[in-house]
Amino acid sequence: xxxxxxxxxxxxxxxxxxxxxxxxxxxxxxxxxxxxxxxxxxxxxxxxxxxxxxxxxxxxxxxxxxxxxxxxxxxxxxxxxxxxxxxxxxxxxxxxxxxxxxxxxxxxxxxxxxxxxxxxxxxxxxxxxxxxxxxxxxxxxxxxxxxxxxxxxxxx
Amino acid sequence: xxxxxxxxxxxxxxxxxxxxxxxxxxxxxxxxxxxxxxxxxxxxxxxxxxxxxxxxxxxxxxxxxxxxxxxxxxxxxxxxxxxxxxxxxxxxxxxxxxxxxxxxxxxxxxxxxxxxxxxxxxxxxxxxxxxxxxxxxxxxxxxxxxxxxxxxxxxxxxxxxxxxxxxxxxxxxxxxxxxx
Numbered sequence: 001x002x003x004x005x006x007x008x009x010x011x012x013x014x015x016x017x018x019x020x021x022x023x024x025x026x027x028x029x030x031x032x033x034x035x036x037x038x039x040x041x042x043x044x045x046x047x048x049x050x051x052x053x054x055x056x057x058x059x060x061x062x063x064x065x066x067x068x069x070x071x072x073x074x075x076x077x078x079x080x081x082x083x084x085x086x087x088x089x090x091x092x093x094x095x096x097x098x099x100x101x102x103x104x105x106x107x108x109x110x111x112x113x114x115x116x117x118x119x120x121x122x123x124x125x126x127x128x129x130x131x132x133x134x135x136x137x138x139x140x141x142x143x144x145x146x147x148x149x150x151x152x153x154x155x156x
Numbered sequence: 157x158x159x160x161x162x163x164x165x166x167x168x169x170x171x172x173x174x175x176x177x178x179x180x181x182x183x184x185x186x187x188x189x190x191x192x193x194x195x196x197x198x199x200x201x202x203x204x205x206x207x208x209x210x211x212x213x214x215x216x217x218x219x220x221x222x223x224x225x226x227x228x229x230x231x232x233x234x235x236x237x238x239x240x241x242x243x244x245x246x247x248x249x250x251x252x253x254x255x256x257x258x259x260x261x262x263x264x265x266x267x268x269x270x271x272x273x274x275x276x277x278x279x280x281x282x283x284x285x286x287x288x289x290x291x292x293x294x295x296x297x298x299x300x301x302x303x304x305x306x307x308x309x310x311x312x313x314x315x316x317x318x319x320x321x322x323x324x325x326x327x328x329x330x331x332x333x334x335x336x
Contacts, residue, residue, distance in 0.1 A: 017173070020173045021169070021172045021173045021176055024173055024176040024177055024180055025176050027180055028176055028179050028180040028183065031180065031183035031184055031187055032183055034187060035183050035186060035187045048194075049276065049277045049280040049281070051195055051280055051281070051283075051284035052284055052287075052288055053195060053284055053287035053288055053291060054193040054194055054195055055193065055194070055195070055196045056191055056192075056193055057191070057192050057193070057194070060191075060192070063192070068276070116192055116194055117194075119276045120276065121275065121276060121277035122275055122276070122277070123275070123276040124272060124273055124274070124275070124276070125270050125271065125272060125273070125274040125275070125276060125279050126271075126272030126273065128276055128279070129270075129272065132199060135199055136199050136200070136201065136202050137202060139201070140199075141198055141199040141200075141201070142196075142198065142199075143196075143197045143198075143199055144192075144193075144194035144195065144196055144197070145194050145195040145197060145280055145283065146192060146193070146194040147193065147194050147195055147280055147284075148193070149193060
């Protein structure tokens, strides 16, 4: 018969918590660094479509966003509008926007500069085409049609 | 002056963990780890003013048109978007059998033209269908040649496959037509 050690030490052993703040701080710094606060407040409604053949963005830091959709403020009507940074804009303002975005990223990343187009399902292609034409004129050729992941199968 | 011996007062660090936890929870909640995803497109450069129109046989062009009612015409016939993938695969891998479809995958071109009033969702679904078709064709070709899916190939092998099955989706230069 095995001999069981019946006598357990009754005094409650306290765990040393001196290193707890260190661990918590480590986690804290991790989240502080990875956190990105939502950069802009959306002025247009954006409900992106879903697709199968989607890819991840190549370099998130070298990506700028253009939002396209109907305005959130209903007094502005329901026609498709463009949002650059924090305000509604016209297609003619895109070249200026691209220039200022390009100055904000590391020159090494410039070849990877891409645009993620966050457009609403209901947006009209006319406006999207205008955006694309402006991008081509500004010689920005990398474009992502931002969409959610969907398993294969029919849409709608 | 003689120095008094001071006992260094100890700061109670017991609440440090609490403060750190509080901050940690705040950042945990506000963090958005969303990785943005999307359909990748490479826009073509603007055409030069006197750029010649490339001479492509009509049978090698898959003509897709979408109107402002989100109805799609493929080679002049109305088609449901969900069927586009299968038709595109048939078009690419025709190898000259059907006289109206492409001669071979290398020459096949998809031409997409949409109206200004087309919904963005429809456009993305069409682009997605076309990409799915090309992925499937390339996958089956790579399975035949290398026994692996296209995405698992080395760069050199990818080049061979994509040379045989180039993904050419051309979009017509926009025109001011149709309603908004």
